[in-house]
Amino acid sequence: MNWNSNLINNLHWSDTIINKEGKEKVAAKIAEKVKDGDVLGVGSGSTVFMALFAIARRVKEEGLNVKAIPTSVEISMALTNLGIPMTSLYEHRPDWLFDGADEVDPNRSLIKGRGGAMFKEKLLISSSPVNFIIVDDSKLVDKLGSKFPVPIEVFPQALLHAEKELQKLGVRELILRPAKGKDGPVITEAGNVILDAWFDDIPADTELRIKSITGVIESGLFINYNVEIMVA
Numbered sequence: 001m002n003w004n005s006n007l008i009n010n011l012h013w014s015d016t017i018i019n020k021e022g023k024e025k026v027a028a029k030i031a032e033k034v035k036d037g038d039v040l041g042v043g044s045g046s047t048v049f050m051a052l053f054a055i056a057r058r059v060k061e062e063g064l065n066v067k068a069i070p071t072s073v074e075i076s077m078a079l080t081n082l083g084i085p086m087t088s089l090y091e092h093r094p095d096w097l098f099d100g101a102d103e104v105d106p107n108r109s110l111i112k113g114r115g116g117a118m119f120k121e122k123l124l125i126s127s128s129p130v131n132f133i134i135v136d137d138s139k140l141v142d143k144l145g146s147k148f149p150v151p152i153e154v155f156p157q158a159l160l161h162a163e164k165e166l167q168k169l170g171v172r173e174l175i176l177r178p179a180k181g182k183d184g185p186v187i188t189e190a191g192n193v194i195l196d197a198w199f200d201d202i203p204a205d206t207e208l209r210i211k212s213i214t215g216v217i218e219s220g221l222f223i224n225y226n227v228e229i230m231v232a
């Protein structure tokens, strides 16, 4: 028996999609890379969401047999809506992965996590041998941290300890990310909170130094990862 639910069947992106045209172009480009039998790692965000629609069209028209490992509830729901079968890291390693980003610097280092899914996104990127970052050109920056803060997922009871340690790393401003549609802070899918950290400078060791703070689960800094950037 199937659920007859409009909540999944009429799923739309929850907000206005900024730079929709550029995102649509790069979404179409990534969909062309899908091959029969692929296990795809699927990042999160509106660009990824649009890419899934383009992939679903190919799956339907060409009868492709693919499986997807999602990085968030939002993407799990989109996969369900589109009829793309899901699997997990217990069963499969991705053949390749695609994901969006908030900032990309000239060395292909990234800031991710506007959507709060950076923990699972980093886990998937680290598990996948080939990774494509799909962005419109508004995401290209000369210096990381110019437009976006670095999101840091923190175990709630470790918040004040993390604040103290992050100040030692030269954080200019630290904001406990507030929720929209709920009172209080954003609670991540793993039950943690997010600190958005603005830095004047992000030296190469910053990712490791943030990660070494007890209570930090993960950050949205991706320095020197094995990624190919696809720009619309």
Ligand code: 5RP
Binding pocket: 043, 044, 045, 046, 047, 048, 099, 100, 101, 102, 111, 112, 113, 114, 115, 116, 117, 118, 121
């Ligand atoms: C979510 C992310 C997204 O990939 C990033 O925020 C880009 O999103 P969008 O494609 O909507 O611009 O890291 O945690």
